[in-house]
Amino acid sequence: MIRYLRTFLPWIAFAVLSTDTEARWGALAALALSAVLLAGDRRAGRGWDELVLEVGSALFFAALVIASFTISPAPLGAYGPAVSVGWLALISWGSLAVRRPFTLGIARQSTPVEVQASPLFHRVNAVITAVWAAAFTLDALALAVLYAVAPHAAVAIVAVKVCAFVIPAIFTLRYPRIVRARYAV
Template sequence: MRGLLGFLPWIVYGFIATSDEWRWGAITGLVIALVLVAVDRRSGRSWDMMVIETSAVVFFALLTALSLLDPDSPLTPYGPALVDVWLAGTAWGSLAVRRPFTLGIARATTPEELWRNPVFHRANVIISAVWAAAFTVAALALTLVLSVSPHATTLVITIKVLSFAAPAAFTAWYPGHLKRRALAR
């Protein structure tokens, strides 16, 4: 699934930053996000197909600056939660402006004649909302876990994996479900 590649900077950051090395995680995330955007733009992908990648560039640029200017920031232990806060904001924001972030990604694999179909748009609203909800729940859970036990690495990783795997599984399942339901009518 090409759309999931956009999450690579976030995933790599999660692995590197887990060891309390958030500066290198932020820098690595920024470099990967910039490379993804550059490669995607060169291949002709439109900006609406790269919402997550573009959001990653902004987030990791800000996080890199913060981590270099204030390496002992009180936000340091909350890096994993900050990622989900930002991703939740990106997803909810895309819904607020009526441009679900999954819409551009879905267009890459959907015939153009379906793009204006209200069902196609509604499906992407639902899929984006599932991602937004997962990011929101993860942000809250991670903030709670990290405030109680800043070194609960296994639990942090479990929350991160579940908050990605559950909406990814839903994203893979839901379009097929809609097709089966339409055929049953």
């Protein structure tokens, strides 16, 4: 789970440092953090195919930094959280479409090599990635609706954001255990 948290650190920094009218500093911090984490991952020997989410995050924040420092007012406005989570959904669904679920690289960090070669390992990660993709998609849609109809409903907005990460995180912890028990792997 620490690996997942590390992967999402740029998004957490962006969420903490950005407001509806000021995304520049959050985007810049997230881009810097993305670059540092990506460089560390590459130095540690992780391949580009294992860094799908990390590369997608860096690209998003690079584009947002350029846009936020050249466009006024803030390019995403109140819809920034919905757009950013929508980008995570696109990365997740895209990784499934190319049969490289973004969770594979993270899971390999704590899985024996002989297990990594099994079709079941890939299937488990495809399911986990699909849960994350669905959560990101629902989060983006819910945030867009909330910002459109109740932009000051801070408690609801925070609840949607938290649920979109906590629910798939819990699933990510539990599902491999269920599969191991079912197949005695």
